[in-house]
Amino acid sequence: MSNQAAPDCCPPLTERRVPAEAAAVLAPAFKALGDPVRLQLMSMIASAESGEICVCDLTPAFDLTGPTISHHLRTLREAGLVDAERRGTWVYYRARPAVLGQLAALLTVAPAPHEDGTSLLRPTQSVDRRQCP
């Protein structure tokens, strides 16, 4: 339905101020990723071996009903983050790397040499970082 979150272009958010029109187009993409379920769905789709993944593989991974997963997938679709294709009985979802890349570019901070090192990982100390040994 011609939504297609279309960011203005490339300049990192830290370089120059994002104009209102660009923000209006970019924000929905971030909003789509602003839900834990959708973030996981996006990751499962984007990291699929064959480049695509069946809905029937996505649904059982959550404690949610089919319609709810379908709703989240639609949100990702309307945000322009994924593509869907029906093939026979099943529907396959595929990521749009170029779009992810654009969002990444927007958030990318140049070299960041004199950082304060205060990453999200260790804000103070109470955060569990059971990843990254």
Added chain:
Amino acid sequence: MSNQAAPDCCPPLTERRVPAEAAAVLAPAFKALGDPVRLQLMSMIASAESGEICVCDLTPAFDLTGPTISHHLRTLREAGLVDAERRGTWVYYRARPAVLGQLAALLTVAPAPHEDGTSLLRPTQSVDRRQCP
């Protein structure tokens, strides 16, 4: 209040599936950027010449009341994306480049050589791309 969106760590979303706990911590950061006003605020703060910017410079840039801007700034603060510091009469906000960098890394797609080129910019053709001449 000890919120501090703390992503698990580094592996791009396209590499391996984001675990539920990590998604629960990362999603709020994206959600915070999922509003046009906050995205602009984030950009204005992150692109500030001196590294920080006064609330008195942020508020007049929008057609919104002071409390509303303050509310959005609080959201960004609680998401761990910015820091606030009161200095005399004014309050200054400063970005957290390391956090932005982590979010960027999560969205970064490796090299992406065989792309279909379908970036958000030109999904089909109906999108206005009055940026990027």
Added chain:
DNA sequence: CGGCTGTCTTGACGTCCGTCGAATCAGACA
């Protein structure tokens, strides 16, 4: 001290979002 300016908090209101159950649509298969 008293007033002033700037910012944040509180309370309220309307809207949007996440979730579900039931119904509907799309293919496959007998």
Added chain:
DNA sequence: TGTCTGATTCGACGGACGTCAAGACAGCCG
């Protein structure tokens, strides 16, 4: 053709979100 399975849409409900007006708090200055 009929039926079964998989996925989406529809309708509804509770909760969260964006916004504002009014009030409270912090620091300056006369």
